[in-house]
Amino acid sequence: MSADVRLEWFVSFLAVIDTGSFVAAAESTRRSQPRVSTHVASLEREIGLPLFDRRKRPVELTGAGAALAVHAREILHALESAEASMAPWRGGTRGVVTLGSYPSASAAFVPRLLASLRRSSPDVQVVLLERSTLELDDALTSGAVDAYLRPMSPPPASASARSLPLWNEPLVVVHAPEHPLARLPEPIPLGAVVEHPIVSIGRLDAPETGEFESYQLFREHGYEVEPVQATNQPQTLVSLVRQGIGVGVTNWLAAQVADTTGVEVRRLEGPAGRRVAVCWDSVRPLTPAARTLLHGIIDTEPPAGTDPTPERARARRAGPR
Incomplete structure (x- = not known):
């Protein structure tokens, strides 16, 4: 690949993977569908291989596409980490972090969490990815989410997933x-x-x-x-x-x-x-923005009618590690 590859191509490419379609990817990235399609097509020309099997609905990654996705996420995460590392000189944490959630937690917990973070950390942008519990496990493994909310049963599929009951x-x-x-x-x-x-x-x-x-x-x-x-x-x-x-x-x-x-x-x-928990990958270093998100999750009161866990109470004092 040459140095002419643009980062926005990677963003559109990964958005198609995470949302399952070019239409949804355009909505999530606030771009037009033709622009997303152009970005992916440009990336395919540069690679010299198709990245998606467009004959299937939803579109599926080819082998080459799956391999490139891993590196594309690493590149974008590295840039996010570099950006976040500048926070001490800007006077606050900033960056983009992706939160995974399942339907009922998205409706009953996430809105208050995001409202709180907007007040306390306005330079942290949280991207919400909603999936079923088992799909969220895959999203953590692939790097599509930095942290996610999930029931603790069945346990996370990844051995490196760390959980804090909420x-x-x-x-x-x-x-x-x-x-x-x-x-x-x-x-x-x-x-x-x-x-x-x-x-x-x-x-x-x-x-x-x-x-x-x-x-x-x-x-x-x-x-x-x-x-x-x-x-x-x-x-x-x-x-x-x-x-x-x-x-x-x-x-x-x-x-x-x-x-x-x-x-x-x-x-x-x-x-x-x-029993509901927040999970993250213990192997992948947390960016400052991801750590801010975790602190925000721990500090946000659980939904009405639920019982906070002792683990959450301890974490509020100590913070995630």
């Missing part, structure tokens, strides 16, 4: 007002729930889904859940319940951020719940 939240049942479960007092017994079709979080075709907290809770009490449908979107789960597809089993926060008109949300039997 809050605990109960599991809930979502059902129609006239459903037979409505006649039972809270907490709803597990045995009563498994008598009905269940809509759960996760994906039906993902083996890791069975490691989520709700599945573990039923398994510990001798029940094996076989949901009729599963989704990672809180509003979709509620809508499926509203249409009579099944009884929803999910976490407290997911139910709180969804429009639950026409359904009941009630606590599920058992002490187990969802």
